[in-house]
Amino acid sequence: MRFKASIQNITTFTKLTASLNSLGPLAWVKLSDDQVCFTIIPEQGTQVWAVLSIDTIFETYTVQSAANNVINLEVPLISLNRALKTALNATSAQIRLTKKDNMPVLALTIVTTSSSNSYAAFPTTGANNNEDAFETSTFDSAIGGGNHETIITQEVPVRVLSPDIVAGLHEPQCREPDVHIILPPLVQLKSISDRFTRLAVVGAKSGMGTTSSSRTRLEVAANMHGCLKMSIKTDAMSISSVWTDLNNPELDPSQVAGGEIGIAEHPSTRMKQLGSADGRSEEGWASVRIDGRDWGKVMSVGRLGGRVIACFCHEHALILYVYLPNDNGEDESVLTVCGSAVTSCPNWSHPE
Amino acid sequence: MEDEDELPLFAAVSSSARQLYLLLRCINFSEKAHVQISEEGLKFSVDEAGVMEGFAFLDKSLFTSYTFRAPPPQRSSIRDSDDEEDEEETSTNPTFQISLPSLLETLQIFGLTDPNNSKPPWARDNPTSTAFSNNVLGMNNMCRISYDSFGSPLVIVLTEASIRTTCELTTYEPAFADEIPFDRQSLAFKTIMRGTWLFDAISELASTTPARLTLVARLARSQKPYFALSASGPLGSARVEFNNNLAPSTKPPPPTNPPSVENPAESPNLLETFQLSNPETTLRYTYKFSLIQKAARAMSVATKVSVRGDTQGVLSLQFMIEVEAGKVSFVDFRFVPLVEKDGGEMDDETVLEEGEGSGSGMEDEE
Incomplete structure (x- = not known):
């Protein structure tokens, strides 16, 4: 079992692990020849099924194992994220699977070149010495050298999952969505939803009845006319924000079961008949209720800056597809974030 | 209809x-x-x-x-059929x-x-800010x-x-109807000053977490206004005095060049207005400090504050807040005084005597 890769895009990888870490502490990482999958299945809350093309984060990538060159790992995200943070200013970083004291670890080898400010004032000498330091050793440049090369090794203990453990894990199947819509920037959504959640706490305090603080149920709805609605209700108030002029992407006949006929019978085609583009109509909304805090965590994937398509299954589930932008402009990597609606799963909200 | x-x-x-x-x-x-x-x-x-x-x-x-x-x-006459005359208004x-x-x-x-809300709209490096x-x-x-x-x-x-x-x-039924009665016709004293000065005084006094705030106003000899806020609590007491016409000893520059030339808009007096209904006596009202502190936000943003007390001891703080250039709004507070015990009053009396002594000393120097 061998896995070795150099990390090409440290910032993206760091942001990804940070975002995933806010949704669950442990990730199932599946490394195979052509893709890397990050899956988070917390006990409750939102699942993430992320499929990344290898060159999104890695290059010179090798993976070998007895099981079709697939390696399944359970990775503590907080440690991985912390390790990656030290690599943010690195000139190069490598990751490999090794053993230490018979324990499997993901070892990150990070090479950083730190130049102290006083030497940086003399760029020419600094550059010369830098080359010397490269060829000789990293340690003797303390006096003459402007730049110090530092090698940091971070080890993240992991657990290797056998194929039969993960065999039972499948991406949840969901019926065809009623509404699909491109979300406004998640950072914008998050700032408003965070304010709503705070409002709910304030409202619950001032309300006459003692409502439990866990009842921060955001209602998120969208229609097929470019409208997204987020609302929350408390004893003291009800507030809703409506976004208009968003985009409902067209379905691709080649991707929908049944082709053109499939699209004609697709629930979203029916939803197109209802509602209006100004968002004032009561009809045509597909809505789900989600826990406010959980939603806030989901919104943290916004830091990856990708395009997000939300698929609403009315009163059932909300699936977000986050497309990570690639260097060549195409977005291939997909993060799938599935949140089941509160109605079908009452214990979804967090206790306290 | x-x-x-x-x-x-x-x-x-x-x-x-x-x-x-x-x-x-x-x-x-x-x-x-x-x-x-x-x-x-x-x-x-x-x-x-x-x-x-x-x-x-x-x-x-x-x-x-x-x-x-x-x-x-x-509508109102139906609701208040028994006392429609005075309820109508x-x-x-x-x-x-x-x-x-x-x-x-x-x-x-x-x-x-x-995304640019952290920057002011006139910031030059803000590319999205256009006219x-x-x-x-x-x-x-x-x-x-x-x-x-x-x-x-x-x-x-x-x-x-x-x-x-x-x-x-959600709108709820009103719970209280009566305002704290404040008799504008029989004011015991009135003073106007800058809001920030009152704010500074209250924040200064708040550091000792006092329980009570006593407001002292009197006319010193030669009709000089004297206004003080003294706070007392379990950790001790502190007092902030507002004196018009500072004594020369406290003013570092010699009074050869008139200070008013530099900033004519600024009143040389700390207290813009000072009125006492009965100049012979010393007015002393006590309030709960934590309540006064709740008006601190208003003090910090107000351009001016009018401090008034009526003969019942009810304190009215009226803040003039400039919401935009030339446009003012008012925020009002009213406080019911604490009823002082005899013993407490005696303590305050001694403190006040000291204050009076030092005050007159400063006047003699002038």
Whole structure:
């Protein structure tokens, strides 16, 4: 079992692990020849099924194992994220699977070149010495050298999952969505939803009845006319924000079961008949209720800056597809974030 | 009658929710606020255990459009059939309670979605700021407040770019009707000063976490006003004195060049106005410090404060707040005094004697 890769895009990888870490502490990482999958299945809350093309984060990538060159790992995200943070200013970083004291670890080898400010004032000498330091050793440049090369090794203990453990894990199947819509920037959504959640706490305090603080149920709805609605209700108030002029992407006949006929019978085609583009109509909304805090965590994937398509299954589930932008402009990597609606799963909200 | 029901009782549009927020934040010390809608504006009042009240008046001039349709008079006569004569005036203006923190949170939703809200709109390095950008035009501050009929929620609609936020605040039955009586006709004393000076004094005194705040006002010899705030608590006591015409010893530069030339707008007197109804006696009222402190937010933003006490000892703090250049609004507070015990008064008396002594000493030097 061998896995070795150099990390090409440290910032993206760091942001990804940070975002995933806010949704669950442990990730199932599946490394195979052509893709890397990050899956988070917390006990409750939102699942993430992320499929990344290898060159999104890695290059010179090798993976070998007895099981079709697939390696399944359970990775503590907080440690991985912390390790990656030290690599943010690195000139190069490598990751490999090794053993230490018979324990499997993901070892990150990070090479950083730190130049102290006083030497940086003399760029020419600094550059010369830098080359010397490269060829000789990293340690003797303390006096003459402007730049110090530092090698940091971070080890993240992991657990290797056998194929039969993960065999039972499948991406949840969901019926065809009623509404699909491109979300406004998640950072914008998050700032408003965070304010709503705070409002709910304030409202619950001032309300006459003692409502439990866990009842921060955001209602998120969208229609097929470019409208997204987020609302929350408390004893003291009800507030809703409506976004208009968003985009409902067209379905691709080649991707929908049944082709053109499939699209004609697709629930979203029916939803197109209802509602209006100004968002004032009561009809045509597909809505789900989600826990406010959980939603806030989901919104943290916004830091990856990708395009997000939300698929609403009315009163059932909300699936977000986050497309990570690639260097060549195409977005291939997909993060799938599935949140089941509160109605079908009452214990979804967090206790306290 | 039919179309009267369709049109809302009250609707107003403000181009600056921030102004409303700044004023209402001053009285944000209670969960519920009373709102009274009238021809002249919106009056928000907040009450704390019946011993402190705060009012913020949003004048109709703060709004770009303001329509109030007084409810039909028969409504009030039906409701108050037994005492219609004296109720007629007040009951026509709708009064209700709302959750003030919720309202404040709502008003703050503005600018949240603007990525540049951390920077001022005139910042040069702000590439999206053009003459027509939303924050320069004030477009992202547009807010509409409406109240349809008795019992309906207070609706606030905020619009910015392609986002429309609608907030319906549940209206509750009014709980208290009586204001703390403050007799403007029989004032015991009145003084006007800068809000920040009062704020500085209160923040200074707050460091000892005092329980009580005593307000002392008298005319010193040669008709010099003397105003002091003294705080006392379990950790000790402290006092801030406001003296007009500082003694020369406390003024570092020699008085050869007149200081008023440098800044003619600034009054040389700390206390702009100082009136005592009975100049012979020393006025001394005591209030709960923690209550006075609740007005600190208003003190910090006010340009001027008028401190008044009536003969009953009720304190009125009226803050003049400049919401935009040349436009002022008022926020009022009223406090019920603490009844002093005899022993406590004796202690204060001794402290005061010392103060008097030093004060006269300074005058002698002059």
